[in-house]
Amino acid sequence: MTIEERKSYFIQVGKFLSLFGDGTNNSIKITPENERFFNELNDKIDQSVHYNGWFTRENVIFSLQQWSKALTQSNLDTWLTPYNLGENQQKTVAIIMAGNIPLVGFHDFLSVLISGHNVLVKQSSNDKQLLPVIAGFLMNIAPEFEDRIKFTEDRLTNFDAVIATGSNNTARYFEYYFSGKPNIIRKNRNSVAILTGKETKEQLEALGEDIFRYFGLGCRNVSKLYVPKEYDFDDFFKAMFPWNTLMNSAKYANNYDYNKAVYLMSEFKLLENGFLILKKDEIFGSPIATLFYEEYEDEKELQEKLEQNKENLQCVVGSEAEIDFGKTQQPELWDYADGVDTLKFLEKL
Incomplete structure (x- = not known):
């Protein structure tokens, strides 16, 4: 699978997520091909809100909208151009996700797959409803991903590198436990x-x-x-x-x-x-x-x-700071968490 093919598949994911927008984009419609996933994700939104009292339908939809806006040809080209991701040796990257806000781990999921690696996902119990449906949609339009995406609730095994996000306390555990593997460990900020x-x-x-x-x-x-x-x-x-x-x-x-x-x-x-x-x-x-x-x-x-x-x-x-007012929850693809360049890390595996 080439980098251009991977980009094209995630552009389709972005278009699918735009179905959950405000209805102003009339060029995107529910089709027989995506209706099953639309209905499933719609149900999972309600389930996630019921399961996690901090999730609201409005906030989940907001998150989906931000990802639909991010996953465009222009944004992906801008983001990926500085990297050489065409001929990477395929590795399995484990991701331990946080669950404080909806789809908070999606950027890591995207980064691993679009860089050509396999992903092993361990979700937070607070946010485990949404991503599997999006992954299912991705595997439906690109069956090549079926062998590249795995979710687990068990102890992580058989992986080459890890990206883990948690509190300062859990980060110390992660740093010790994953010290023998290439890793990105994120703490409180x-x-x-x-x-x-x-x-x-x-x-x-x-x-x-x-x-x-x-x-x-x-x-x-x-x-x-x-x-x-x-x-x-x-x-x-x-x-x-x-x-x-x-x-x-x-x-x-x-x-x-x-x-x-x-x-x-x-x-x-x-x-x-x-x-x-x-x-x-x-x-x-x-x-x-x-x-x-x-x-x-x-x-x-x-x-x-x-x-x-x-x-x-x-x-x-601030008006003269790095981020303008109202933009913190609308990051670009190249706005890396903790300032750590995830794609550069993945490029070097």
Whole structure:
């Protein structure tokens, strides 16, 4: 199977996933060939929402839409051109996936297969409904993948390399257990946003997407703000208001109530609007329904501080930062998790 063939198959996957879009793309229709997989994935979306209380249909559809937009000829060409993936020796790469947000492990799955290797997938119990259906669709349009894709719930065996994602604690176990194999081990990371006080209403509203999409559970979700000294949060809170419907989620509301109670009992000074708590804190990672913030006076010193902590950061958001407001959960194919070039790793196996 050539690299061009592999690209063409994933372009078809992208078109299939676009069936779950907003209905504006009338050129994509359900056909007899994809109807079975459409119905199956539609059912699995409902099952995943029932199984994982942090998954909502809206968020799962959002994830599918992002992948449908990513898997285009232009994006794949841009992503793959710098690499030599045409004549790789075929290896089996095990992937241990996280389950914090829907299809969080799909980029690794895509990377392994499009680079010409075989994939052995161990999914998180929190997100195991969706990917097997997409893999089934892929194997249906390209039977060559049937021998290249395997899912397992057992102990991993018979693999040549591993990509594992987990917490800082599990990462230490992964590093020990997989020390004899080529590996990528991902740990906890957080994302921050830099505000100057000059942001427009539209920019602040877009920041809400970075904070609240997937209930803030992704490593690309903004969990901390850096604001100028004496920053006025009024415009910020007004821009966040459309997300007040998160309180309709019992799990989110319970976390909000619990964290607020803990902070108040500890006599911490808080700002809050009925669904989001702002707490001054130097830590990067904030609890659900809470956003930490820290004041700064010198932008150069702030940039130096962030540079010193780059190993702990996934995204830095701002009008003059690496990522614009509203874009953290819309990464390009070449925006690698933890800044580790997955394809270069796979190219060298």
